[in-house]
Amino acid sequence: METTVYLIVVDGLRADFGKRYFNGLNRWLEEGKAAYTKLRSGLPSDSRPSYALIATGVDGSVNTITSNGSRQRCPVPNIFGLARQKGLRTGGAMYHWWSELFNKTPFDPATDYRQYDLERDIQDGYFYNADETPDEVIFEKAREIRAHSRPHLLVIHPMSVDYAGDNLGGAASAAYRENCIRVGELSHQFIKEVMAEEPGAYFIVTADHGARDQGGHGGDSDEERLVPCWLLGPNVRPIGEQEIRDQRALAPTILWLLGLDIPPHMTVPPLTHLFH
Numbered sequence: 001m002e003t004t005v006y007l008i009v010v011d012g013l014r015a016d017f018g019k020r021y022f023n024g025l026n027r028w029l030e031e032g033k034a035a036y037t038k039l040r041s042g043l044p045s046d047s048r049p050s051y052a053l054i055a056t057g058v059d060g061s062v063n064t065i066t067s068n069g070s071r072q073r074c075p076v077p078n079i080f081g082l083a084r085q086k087g088l089r090t091g092g093a094m095y096h097w098w099s100e101l102f103n104k105t106p107f108d109p110a111t112d113y114r115q116y117d118l119e120r121d122i123q124d125g126y127f128y129n130a131d132e133t134p135d136e137v138i139f140e141k142a143r144e145i146r147a148h149s150r151p152h153l154l155v156i157h158p159m160s161v162d163y164a165g166d167n168l169g170g171a172a173s174a175a176y177r178e179n180c181i182r183v184g185e186l187s188h189q190f191i192k193e194v195m196a197e198e199p200g201a202y203f204i205v206t207a208d209h210g211a212r213d214q215g216g217h218g219g220d221s222d223e224e225r226l227v228p229c230w231l232l233g234p235n236v237r238p239i240g241e242q243e244i245r246d247q248r249a250l251a252p253t254i255l256w257l258l259g260l261d262i263p264p265h266m267t268v269p270p271l272t273h274l275f276h
């Protein structure tokens with residue numbers, strides 16, 4: 001049977017807020033249906049370097065994406081390209097920086113907001129460039145892409161939590177908390193729907209980086225670097241661990257779940273201890 005992996009990257013979701021407000025996922029954890037760990041993002045704890053790290057399994061010292069201004073294509077093999085080269089289908093509903101990193105740069109909204117090209121690493125993509133795009137739209141686009149091409153690897157990347165963290169008062173604001181609760185519900189609903197149709201699918205819900213109470217991120221504090229990570233799937237071990245894992249473990253974990261080889265540049269081992 002073909003494996004599918006759904007990766008939900010909630011932009012700017014700090015670990016303690018995820019653990020407090022993603023009620024549906026935390027209920028699954030309590031019921032023994034999910035695993036949970038914390039990940040430490042790379043440095044700087046900013047979006048573009050974190051997207052590149054999540055997809056390549058190495059940080060900016062290796063993949064060259066060291067700041068939000070690094071607009072070049074990422075030259076290190078990434079999970080989308082590695083899956084595509086093995087005949088798997090890839091897709092995403094994501095901020096346009098992912099397209100710049102892995103498909104084409106610079107981003108031209110007129111032609112690049114919707115891409116369907118089997119020769120590109122993210123083959124079936126909806127790429128938004130308005131930070132305030134509602135999360136509901138992102139999940140709806142992910143449903144459309146899933147129906148359109150049934151990707152083996154589909155990434156859903158909502159932005160409202162980070163938008164509140166950066167622009168509406170920081171992690172201490174009501175907007176940040178409310179957006180956490182809402183995207184937690186959207187994630188839970190999406191997973192429930194897909195799981196009912198695809199009982200063999202895997203789901204990972206995590207974030208690129210966190211947020212400071214007073215707003216912003218980029219530095220080396222637990223607020224800015226620690227992100228939650230829930231894992232669901234047919235053979236997941238229902239562990240809620242206290243340990244902090246390395247965010248670079250995500251890429252090899254995804255390849256391993258897809259049944260693909262882990263390339264030698266990914267030196268952090270996959271999170272196999274969270275699966276039977």
Ligand SMILES: [Zn+2]
Pocket residue numbers: 011012046047048162208209
């Ligand atoms: Zn971000």
